Amino acid sequence: MAHERMGAGEPLVLVHGISHRRQAWYPVAERLAEHREVILFDLPGHGESPALVTNGRPVKEVLQEVLVELFDELDLHRPHIAGNSLGGRISLEAAADGLVSSATGLSPAGFWQGDLDFAYIRAHFAALMTTARVTRPVAPTLARSGLGRKVMLGSLMTHGERVDRDHLLGDLEHMVAARPALKTIMSAAYPFVTDIPAEVPVTIAWGTKDRVLLPYQAERARRQLPGAEHVRLEGSGHVPMSDDVDGVVDVLLRGSSHGLRSVASAVA
Known part of the structure; x- marks a missing residue:
């Protein structure tokens, strides 16, 4: 997979949303790199990475395999992970599968209600x-x-x-x-229903002006993941990295800090 690494410290893998690319994280990447080793990559079929080929396998299985291979290639052992939209869903699935030390989702996919x-x-x-x-x-x-x-x-x-x-x-x-x-990916989509081990810290942040995954889904995520930290990004849309650089950097740093993850002014 096409990828970039920058900074030093605890590794934090950032996963973009569907139809986007790793550059989605550029507005916050340099700030994060002051405190973390930041890894950006293009999902299969996106950006500069090869096409998404499933050969009849479940999409979730294919994307998990890609993530594991990336971790192996970059010698990452249970890094922190954060993602937006589809990337948020991938991050939560990685947490459920025990692949990461913490997971943060910015408007993660999977919390819609019905067809x-x-x-x-x-x-x-x-x-x-x-x-x-x-x-x-x-x-x-x-x-x-x-x-x-x-x-x-x-x-x-x-x-x-x-x-x-x-x-x-x-x-x-x-x-x-x-x-x-x-x-x-759309043809294989289904709601997020997986349990995440209690020992894996999870943070969910949602833009209050999200027009793609409407903000009511944040409440569904809160009910489904009561042990997570839930954050409102006031005035932000579905892709909040440009809308609120300070807020997103704060959420991602706190979410990947293993402890002290209260997001003072932003916690709902």
Whole structure:
């Protein structure tokens, strides 16, 4: 898998969301690297990594195998892990499987309620894909202005204007290229129902302006994982790393600290 390492200290693996890429973490990576060894990687079928190939195997099994192989390749023994959206779900599954020392999910996937809710999620990503393809010819012009970037990223974050123009254009190209992986993962999706051992610290943070995995799902996560630390990211969207750099850095550092994980002003 395509990956980057930076910083020093306790290793923290960061997992991006579906149709995104490892650069999603750039707004917070340097700050985190002051305290952790940060590992960013592209999931299969995303970014610069090879295609997602299941050969009839469960998607969860394939993604877990990819994660284990990455840990082995980088000589990581039960690192901390954090993820956004699909990456958050992967992080929780890794915690349940005993692969990590702690897990943090930013709007993790898997807490929707019933088929109707999931149909909304599927429709949202279908609309994102269609928009990305249709606007490709004019995207370089639209992305020149902060307002244009804010509008283009409005369903994913509240402060899209903070995303660099070239970064945004790269995200759009890779989003379109990730369509096969998105279809495979979506077709195999199911709610998160796995128990996580009590000895593995878990933190769940949710943007109050999330338009993809609506914030009511944070309450479902709270009921399902009562032993976790639950955090509200006020004013943040589904991809909060640009919306609230300070808040996300704080959550990820505290979530990967094995103890003292009260998130003072942000805890709901």
